[in-house]
Amino acid sequence: MRVLGIESTCDETSAAVIEDGRRVLANVVATQADLHAVYRGVVPEIASRAHIENILPVLRETLERANVTLDEIDAIAVAHRPGLIGSLLVGVTAAKTLSLVLGRPIVGVDHVQAHLFSVLLDNDSDVPLPAVGLVCSGGHTALYLVETWTQIRRLGATLDDAVGEAYDKVAAILGLGYPGGPILDRLASRGDPRAIDFPRTLLGHESLDFSFSGLKTSVLYHVRGHKGRERTAESLTESQIADVAASFQAACVDVLIEKLSRAAAKFDAKSIVIGGGVSANAGLRAAVAKLPLPSFVPTLAYCTDNAAMIAGLGCELLARGIVSDLLLDAHPASAIV
Numbered sequence: 237m238r239v240l241g242i243e244s245t246c247d248e249t250s251a252a253v254i255e256d257g258r259r260v261l262a263n264v265v266a267t268q269a270d271l272h273a274v275y276r277g278v279v280p281e282i283a284s285r286a287h288i289e290n291i292l293p294v295l296r297e298t299l300e301r302a303n304v305t306l307d308e309i310d311a312i313a314v315a316h317r318p319g320l321i322g323s324l325l326v327g328v329t330a331a332k333t334l335s336l337v338l339g340r341p342i343v344g345v346d347h348v349q350a351h352l353f354s355v356l357l358d359n360d361s362d363v364p365l366p367a368v369g370l371v372c373s374g375g376h377t378a379l380y381l382v383e384t385w386t387q388i389r390r391l392g393a394t395l396d397d398a399v400g401e402a403y404d405k406v407a408a409i410l411g412l413g414y415p416g417g418p419i420l421d422r423l424a425s426r427g428d429p430r431a432i433d434f435p436r437t438l439l440g441h442e443s444l445d446f447s448f449s450g451l452k453t454s455v456l457y458h459v460r461g462h463k464g465r466e467r468t469a470e471s472l473t474e475s476q477i478a479d480v481a482a483s484f485q486a487a488c489v490d491v492l493i494e495k496l497s498r499a500a501a502k503f504d505a506k507s508i509v510i511g512g513g514v515s516a517n518a519g520l521r522a523a524v525a526k527l528p529l530p531s532f533v534p535t536l537a538y539c540t541d542n543a544a545m546i547a548g549l550g551c552e553l554l555a556r557g558i559v560s561d562l563l564l565d566a567h568p569a570s571a572i573v
């Protein structure tokens with residue numbers, strides 16, 4: 237069974253071909269990071285226009301790299317939620333067109349659910365279920381109970397910023413580039429995580445929700461002084477910036493690990509899975525590996541947005557007889573609540 241996946245929820249145009257549910261034959265990602273960098277965040281109108289330009293070249297390159305023709309595709313999976321509506325519509329329209337022309341089934345995939353599934357790509361090991369899952373990215377930070385790969389319940393979510401968004405904003409406060417996550421991750425490895433005692437917002441003893449806006453404001457005050465404009469990041473030395481990065485990262489990781497541990501204990505989880513852009517973070521990956529349960533993280537290429545995870549979950553849905561049709565619509569919100 238070969239599934240073609242399409243992903244266009246935010247600012248990456250991606251297509252992939254998967255064989256037998258987990259084996260990635262090709263995964264092509266056209267990133268728009270450069271187009272949005274000047275605005276330090278994704279501009280929806282620019283994103284949808286770029287998806288229109290990228291979608292056909294990306295599809296062509298994917299088929300070439302996978303060494304398959306369209307006739308050899310058995311089904312099409314597309315991320316149809318959650319995301320920017322103008323961006324989603326480009327992928328959904330391309331998928332529907334292919335489904336109609338090729339006469340192959342189409343299946344709509346929830347992008348957040350696919351981030352959890354990404355731990356299975358190019359991976360032969362079995363993930364013991366139920367698992368507690370963490371999706372941490374620029375748009376999402378939420379905990380899930382994964383009963384099966386298609387039965388997922390949300391346990392908690394951020395009340396304000398996503399953790400990736402906090403990384404991007406802290407990088408902006410420090411005068412670094414966009415996206416900020418990978419830059420701060422690199423700097424953190426050179427800094428002292430105990431240099432600054434940034435707050436760990438846990439929201440009460442049992443809460444499985446998150447809040448990162450206080451941490452972000454705390455970094456702002458530390459860097460710019462208590463009125464937020466007494467000085468700028470330019471007055472900091474390289475080693476001070478590395479200490480801010482390391483201390484900020486330690487605060488984020490402590491909170492994510494504490495919430496994962498709480499949820500795992502509460503729901504008697506047999507394993508931990510993480511996904512989303514921030515699951516590429518070296519500090520988080522090291523901390524998750526130390527948890528007293530089997531833990532699964534995606535290969536680096538499948539942490540950030542990609543179509544391989546959409547095709548993989550699409551395959552799983554099809555195997556369970558879950559298919560969509562040409563009335564498939566794009567939705568800004570996830571279906572998992």
Ligand code: KG4
Nearest residue numbers: 373374375400415417421513514517540541
């Ligand atoms: O999953 P993703 O590609 O898109 C969304 O669905 O949001 O995640 C992008 C986010 C950005 O905020 C980026 O700064 C963050 O993931 N990110 C990281 C790292 N790599 C990407 N954050 C921390 N450490 C990293 N190594």
Ligand code: ZN
Nearest residue numbers: 373512540541
């Ligand atoms: Zn994502």
